[in-house]
Amino acid sequence: MNGRLRVLVWALPPFIFLGAFYFLPLVRILVTALGPDRLVGGGQAVLPDWRSLATVLGFTTWQALVSTAASLVAGLPLAWWLRDHGSRLRSVARLLLTVPFVMPVVVTASAFVALAGPSGLLNRWLMGWFDLSAPPIQLMHTFGIIILAHMFYNTSVVVRVVSGFWSQQDRRLADAAGTLGATAWRTLVTVEAPLVLPAVVSSALLVFLFCFSSFGVVLILGGLRFSTLEVAIYRQAVSYFNLPAAAVLALIQLAVTFTAMSLYTRLQRRHAVPQQVEATEQFADDEPRTRGHWIGDGLGTAAALILVSPLVALTGQSFSVGTSEWSLVNYAGLLQGRADSAFLASPVEAVGNSVRNALATMVISLVLGIGMAYTLFLMPGRAGRWLDPVFLLPLGTSAVTLGLGYIISMGPLRTSPLLVPAAHALIASPFVLRVILPALRRLQPGLRQASAVLGATPRQTWWRVELPLLLPACAVAAVFAFAVSMGEFGASLLIARPEHPTMPLMIFGLLSRPGLANLGQAQAMSVVLMAVTSASIFALDRLPVAIREF
C-alpha cells in the first residue's frame, strides 16, 4: 500500500463523520438563517429585531467581560503562588484547583444552589444562628451568581495557563533583578509581570471565549431574567420553535467564537505559551521560609478551599436536604422511579442512558481521534498544517449551536439513539486528537523500520508495535471522552429524546422543579456525576490546557 493510499484509509472515517455531523449541520444553519425560506413561518417578526439582538449581544459581552476580569483578579495571585512546584501543599492545591475545571455545568449549578440557594448551606446556617424566618442570601437568578459560577470555572483556567507559563520562565532573571537591587515587589512588577503577560492575555481570551458561549450556568442559575446568545438560541429553537431566528443567533455566535479562537491560536503561536504543563523539580523550594511564605501559603490554601467550597456544600447537602438529619434518602430516591414524576424516565434509567452514551462516545471518538491523528501524522507538510485547525473546529462551535444544527439537518436520524453519542464524540474528538497525536509523534520512527526488517508487514507492525505503544494515550483519551459525554449538557438538551434523558438533563429537570425532594435528588445525582467526572482530572494532567465545553 503506498503512502497516499494509507493517508486516505485513515482520513476517510473522520472526514465522513465531520462532513455529516459537523459541516452539514453548519451549512444547514447558514441556509436557514440566510436562505429564502426564513421568511416562511407565519410571516410576522420571525427574525429577532435589532433592539433585542443588541440587548442579548450586549449582555453576553458584558457578563463575559466582568467574568473574565473577576477570574483574573482571583486567578493571578493564585498563579503567582503556584508558579513554582515546590511543596506538597502546592501540588495538592493545584489538584484542588483543577476540580472545577472538569465539573459538568449541571453539577456546578447544583453546587451553587447547595451553597447559596434559598435552602442552601449558607442560608440554613444563617437562619439557624440568627433565628431568621426568611433566607438572608438571595443570590439565585441574579447577575452575581452568574459571575460567581463563571469565576468558579475560569479561575482554574487562569491559574493553569499562567502558572504553567510562569514556572517555565527562567527564575534567574528575577534573581538577577534582585542582585541589581530590586525589591521582590519591584521585581514582580518590572521583570516577572512583563514576562508572563502573554500568558495572562491568552488566558483572558480563553476565559472570555468560555463565558461568551456560556449556556448552562446562565440558563439554570440566571433564570428567565438573563439571556446570553446561547440561551437565546436555545429559547428560540425549543420554546418558540423559531428555527430561522435561532440560526441567525447561531451565526453571530459562530462568528464571535471563531474570531476569538483564531486570535487565541495566533497569540499562542507567537508567544509559544507552553502547551503542556508538567511538574518540574528543577527549581526546588530551597529559599529560606519567611513570614511572607507562610502568609502566602495560608491565603493560597484558603482561596483554593473557597473555590471548591460549592462542591463540598453539594456533597453535604445531598445527604441532608429534605431531611432533618444525615441520611441516604436522596440517594435511595434515585433508585426508585418516582410515581409523581413529570419525567418520562426514572433516575436509574437516566444513569443507564448516560453510561450507554458515554461508552458509545468513547468508541466513536477514539476511532475518530486515531484516524485524525494518523491523517495529520502521515499527511506531508502543508496539507497537514492546513488540516490541523479543521479537526479542531468543533472546539470553536458551541454545543447549543451544534444541537440546533442537528435539529435542522438530521431528518430521520433525529430519533436515532446514536445521535447524542455522535454529538458528544464530535465535541470530544479534538481532545482525543490532542492526546493521541503527540503520543504518535513520540514513537521512535526506528521502531517501524525495526519491525519491518524483522519481517512484519505494515499491518502487522501497526497491530504489534504501534497500537500497544499508543494504548496508554488511548486510555487517557477514553477516560476523557467518557467524562465529556457524562457531563455534556447543551447539545443533549436540544437533541436527546424526552424519553431518554441523560443524567445532566435529569438534574436540570429536577432543579427546575419546586420541592425539597426534587432538590435533594438533583444534588444526590450531581454528586454521582461529580465522582465520575473527577476521575478525568488524572487524564487532564496529560492534556494540554484544554478548552472546556461541557
Added chain:
Amino acid sequence: MVAYLEVTNLWKSFGDTESVLQGLGFVQERGEILCLLGASGCGKTTVLQILAGLMPADAGRVLLGGRDQDGIPVHARRIGYVFQNHVLFPHLSVGRNVEYGLRMLKWPSRQRGRRVREMLELVDLAGYEERLVRGLSGGESQRVALARSLAPAPDLLLLDEPLSSVDQRLRGDLVTQLRSVLETQSITAVHVTHDLEEAYFMGDRVAFVHGGRVNRIDSPSALVANPATVACARYLGMGNIFALDTPEGQRLREWATSAAGTGGDGGLTNATHLLIRPRTVLRSGHGETRQGLPCSGTVTSIRPKVNEVEVELRLTQPDLEGATIRLDLARTGIDSDLLTALESSARDRDARPWTLDPKGVVWLVDEVSE
C-alpha cells in the same frame, strides 16, 4: 572473489541538495565483514537503508546472492538490521524482542523458545528472557538488538554504528564480542562506523566512503599503510599533505624523490599530493648515507603529549621555504642527541640540518580509479 552482495552505482539525493550517494558501489564475499567508514553525513546510513529496502535509491542496483532486490518489500528481504540506538520494542520483554522476527516467520512456539535461548546465550545474556527492555544498560540493549537481528538467520546483517550509543569504556569489550559473534555465525555483514579503530578491528575489509562513493577499499592494514587518496589520508588523521600541482610542489617532488625508497615509482606518474607521515623517524643532522631525506629547518614548537612529542618543523631550505611539517615522535624513539637538537633549535630559533626517514613519504592521488 565470488560476489555475494553486489552494490552497483547507487545514487540518492534528498530534495534539492547535492546527491548524498553519487554512484556508490562495492562487492562483498559471502561471510565477509565489510566496514563502511566515513564522516557523519557521508551517506553510510543511507546505503544501509537502501540495502534494507527502507528507502528507495534514485538509481543503482543491489544484488544479494545473485537476486535483484529491487521491488522486494522490506519485510520480505531477510535482512538483519542493528540500529544506531538499538530501537528495541519498549513494550516487549527481552525474550519477546528476540522472538519477534521468528513470529513473523511463523515458527512454532517451541522452536522459537529454543532459538531465543540460543541467541541470548550467544550474546552472553542467558536468562534475560523476562527482563524489561527499559532496565537494560546501553551495552545490554546493544546485545539484545544484535540477538534480535540474528535470530531469524538473515542473509545479510546490517549494523549502523551499533556501538555509538554505548559507554566509551565498554566499547572495547563489545566490539570484541561483536566480532566473535559474527564470526561464529559466519554471517555476511556490512558494518557502518565513523570510528577508525572500530573499522580497523571489525572489518575484513574497510571501504572508505567519501563524496558519495567508495573512495578507497582494502584490508584495514593495507588501508593504513597506504591511504592512497587525499581524502582517506585526511580521514585517517594524517597531516603534512602537500599539493604537487604548484611550482613549489614540483620542487617538493624532486626533493622527495632524491632519496632512495620513497614510496616506489608508481605514485610518481599520477600522484597529485605528497604525504609525510606524522610518525616518521627524524634524525638530527645530514647522515653520510643516502638513506634519508635531508632538509633544514627550525623547530617552532615542541608539545609533549601522553605517548609522544609533537614537533613542528618549519623548513628553510630554498626550494621548500616556509613549509611546515608536524611530526609525532614516539617518546621512546627520541635519543638524547635528537632531543638536545630539537630543544636548542626551538630555543634559538635557528635552522639546523635534519634527516627524514624516506619511508615516511607517501604519494597520494585524488581518487582511485577502479
